[in-house]
Amino acid sequence: MIEILQTRTTGKGLHEITREVQAAVRAAGVDDGLCTIMIQHTSASLTIQENADPSARNDLEEWLDRHVPEDDPHFTHTAEGPDDMPSHIKAALTSTTLSIPVVGGRLALGTWQGIYVWEHRSRGSRRRCVVHVGG
């Protein structure tokens, strides 16, 4: 089963989609299987991260933002704004696709794991993920 999952981000950082992905798994009616998510963008990415303390996600976002700064004078691909090239680099360093086993109709995530769209553009955007659930 294939489902398109659309989400609206409002700026840089982690935007949780665990519930939406779990709903797609439920709709697929698969008991034991595999759920794969791909984000159809190169200036946003996916990650599985701690879902408990927001300070961990903030520190993570800020670390990446400090290490891939917008004002790098080496960049030549700057026509779409100063946050564009850092977005592609951040996407390359994180994940575009994730595959999560399904056990008993549920994503087999660890207790503290959540699935996130990681927005790298300053203004956010409408983001599309393709979710595949198989047996």
Add this chain to the structure above:
Amino acid sequence: MIEILQTRTTGKGLHEITREVQAAVRAAGVDDGLCTIMIQHTSASLTIQENADPSARNDLEEWLDRHVPEDDPHFTHTAEGPDDMPSHIKAALTSTTLSIPVVGGRLALGTWQGIYVWEHRSRGSRRRCVVHVGG
């Protein structure tokens, strides 16, 4: 087929699990298919790396440790110790899920590739991976 793979790490670095994953593939009885591994933690991760010379794995671990140091004064998520926030960042920069084709009942790894749990906590921990093998 789903199998839970438990492993005990003793400190930061790469801990090989190729043999255990191959055993899960064999148990599944799948000839040609796909094996997916997900680690159920956000302070450890997965990687496929060179299995020949241990110096490559040591240099890799030390590079990551120098580039995501524990004493970063920007971190606010510090309640679980100085190695906790670097662990989440290292996990985000490496892999939480891996999918490896199976050919003739064996993981289709390259000659020099091994599958590793990458422990990011100083003391190590008991780590759980979920392995899915499908046709």
Add this chain to the structure above:
Amino acid sequence: MIEILQTRTTGKGLHEITREVQAAVRAAGVDDGLCTIMIQHTSASLTIQENADPSARNDLEEWLDRHVPEDDPHFTHTAEGPDDMPSHIKAALTSTTLSIPVVGGRLALGTWQGIYVWEHRSRGSRRRCVVHVGG
């Protein structure tokens, strides 16, 4: 269905394989399903990146090359040349496996996404990817 995809790179940087992967999907005759690619090397990797403006790929390659330089005096794994250890690190920071949903017989990539072998060795090499296409 499993297919081996061989490609020849000529130096560091992104080498597009979208067409070859799409051909493997077509040959598999799968309508809705999942395509998984694994590169059988630890000194090259995979990425999904922007396929429009080459300047984005150049900036990406140069950013990674500046941040994982060859002359790092900490490296001990140097027998295979100065570009060997950086190659392993770059591979660990990017992707060894990718899973892309297939919709209507086509890879469900976004408009601006292409699939690339990311060569990290200076001279390039013959590179093998294993492609699995399932229902």
